[in-house]
Amino acid sequence: MKAAPKYLQIINYYQNLIDSGKLAEGEQMPTEEAIGQLFNVSRITVRQALDCMAQNGYIYKIQGKGSFVSSQKTDMQLNHLSGFSDEMRAMGMTPSTLLVDKALVLPSESVAKALRIEPDQKIYLLVRVRCADGVPMAVEKVHIPFYRFAGLEEHDLSQSLYGLLKEEYGCESYKATQSIRAGAASTFDAKLLKIPTGTPVLCIARTTYSSDGVPFECVDSVYRGDKYVFNVTLEK
Template sequence: MESPVYIQIHNQLKKDIEAGKWSIGDRIPSERELALNFEVSRMTLRQAVQTLVDEGILERRIGAGTYVANRKVQEKMSGVTSFTDLMTAQGKTPSSKTISFHIANPSLSESEKLQLKDGEQVLRMERIRYADNVPICFEVATVPQSLVADFSKAEITSSFYKTLEEKGGYQMGGAQQTVSAQLASERIAEYLDIKRNGSILRLRQVSFLNDGTPFEYVRTQYVGERFEFYLER
């Protein structure tokens, strides 16, 4: 199965950055230039760039273009906690709306984060997560297809961690988490019912089973005024 065009462009741009074509802090060519170079529409090119922004590889600067992101300070937070459990513990009713759910070839970033072998496919799903029917975050989660082959869509989208533990017999381990700030794109603002360029907290997380196997790569955008992170030492 051939990857979508925007994933192919994502992969090539990531390779170019890793090869030193652009250094940290460098401005990459405009979307118009890149779209012409790749011979794709601006919309397709923008989708590829946005995936790199969501992964923290690129960053947009209002009125100035798109740049190779600076390395940010990383702070270790708590281990793997499901959104469902987190909201329930706070006395709120969790729910979600699935935007997309499909088996696909992994991007380079997904393959690296999940330590996939050649030819392995992934399940990639996009969801809006709610607490008491108020949108809290937009989430893109990628997991190895082999891990969830025996589970139904409902079991995966309703409470993924609970399904892994109770039906799959897996035990959760730790997580690597990175939090940064950004402005909401038009699409994300619509999903989360906020103004475009509203404040967003972006979490990138790789979750591990207790044997150290990475099983999930998540890119989540939280509404800044509706969610906060805290650290326990």
């Protein structure tokens, strides 16, 4: 029987190490030179194998630093509206939130436009780290209008925000618009997410509306790229 191509041998070898836990999440892969020496192949062959592993979600690359082991990804649906806490509980995970900062500030032009308020109307800015089973998953920068939720700072902001707004202010999420783009973790976000600066992330901008059609929340989130797969069901 003909032997498998060298690049497939490399893939099978390292994917087995990752699947068995011998190479742990976040651990750095050996250098291209080391892998080439181990399998007696060129760097071109090594890069072909690493590119395939990255495409399959086993590793991720950081320019100038090397390749690192990814983790199992959390599936999140895009075709229904729910909060982070509900999503995590639905997957059997325990959600938690770390409040990093809260402030009463003037909105940026884009936030004022999204919330349909004047630039001189103050908003609450909340910076929160969302965790699942104690692992940092996302950094959220939440913008909500002061006039609608006065006194918000007096409440526990480490709980589900949607739950709090519904119970205390009678405001329930009805629909949302959302955009997703690829990005690289800033030093600030990387520190909170406990990942290397420059790690691939998903940058999500979301505006949420209540049943009266008025936007009540504008959120800029940075999700760990090694933790998420977003799914959507399309029907004709």
